[in-house]
Amino acid sequence: MKVCRVSLNQNVVIPSMTAIELSAMLEGKVNSDICIQPNQKLNGVIMPYVVTTPDKTVPITIRNLTDKNISLRKCTNLGTAVEIDEVLEKHNPEQNSITVQQISKQDRNHRENRRFNDLDIGHFTKIKHRIDTGTSAPTKERMRRTPLGADLSSLPYKGCAYCSRAQRTWGKFENDVDDVVPLAVRSIQHQLQDDISIQESNWMKGLSFEDIKKEQEDDPDLKTLIHWLHTGKPPSEHELQLKSPATKHWWNCKTQQLKFVEGCLFYKWLDPIEPRTLCYFLNP
Structure with missing residues (x-):
């Protein structure tokens, strides 16, 4: 070679x-x-x-x-x-079916060794071996816990005496305690309906929506961003890399935080203090 x-x-x-x-x-x-x-x-x-x-x-x-x-x-x-020694130009058309049949046959022969659900905790007996630990005592494995509420009669060995006693002792704990005293407090915040209806601002006197729209369309960065949003055709990765950092940043926010109001492009976010939606227009 x-x-x-x-x-x-x-x-x-x-x-x-x-x-x-x-x-x-x-x-x-x-x-x-x-x-x-x-x-x-x-x-x-x-x-x-x-x-x-x-x-x-x-x-x-x-x-x-x-x-x-x-x-x-x-x-x-x-x-x-x-x-390389050889290039296999044609494959055996029967190879795939032969492999599937072989796997299916092996699966049927060893179904007793597979675990099909959470309560299928039978014992594996196909491999037997002994580990020589020398003078050290062997390590004890933790006892497998039977899930609370499990039907002992459905287990492979119908439940041993120890498992049955533990089930009687702790089985009612799930209903008497877990369902009465919550172990965690859930916090749910409801987002109010977006109501963006801006008529005027105390620091934008004299500018109408048409004026703001014209200023945004004249801005080189916002002009490109507005064109992408209106046409619905996203730019290629190479084209986006050639744009300014501001254009790339606002384009990454397009899905959730950019919105058109009266033809003007606004950026919205949730107020961290009060449960309300705030917005400001993108200043050229």
Whole structure:
């Protein structure tokens, strides 16, 4: 089995969040089909495993996972090409059905060893072994607790004397105590119906909704955000990365906290002191 390096034959610049296909060269000679194993030490990029025929150049795919362009120089080690013995072009059409039948048969033969519900706590007897602990005493396992309210007659061994006594002693605890004295206090906060009807503000005298709407549409960041929300077509990840930090921040809030009122874009949140919804318009 022959092994050789796979390296770049040219300088390459990979844009951010982009996958490119190119050709690389083999630094050796092989006689059969090869499997290209990617170099795990390349930072910021990933490559898939490739099975191909040997030639002076071989096809590869490289993907940039970062938000910056990555440059790879000529002769960069991209991975290792390893000869493979055989490529199975056609699979056995009966292989899948044979495997399913075998698993089904094994499942039927060993159903007694499987656990089907929480109360199925039978004993496993197929494997017997002894652990030599030397002069030390063996470790005792904690006793399995039978769930409160369980019907002892439904258990595999109908309940031993100890389990029956524990059931009689603690069985009524669930009804007499757990249901009477709550062990935790539930806190429920009801969100009031959103009622955003803003007519004027004590620090916005002289500006109508039309004025605010026009100012928002003239702002370069809010203009892009409003366009995305109106069209309903989300930007691509690459397009979003090119926008300003403010645009990216408000776009991440689009689902729950951005709302149009009278054509103006507002940001809303819950008042931490009083159970009410507050909002303010996005100032250009």
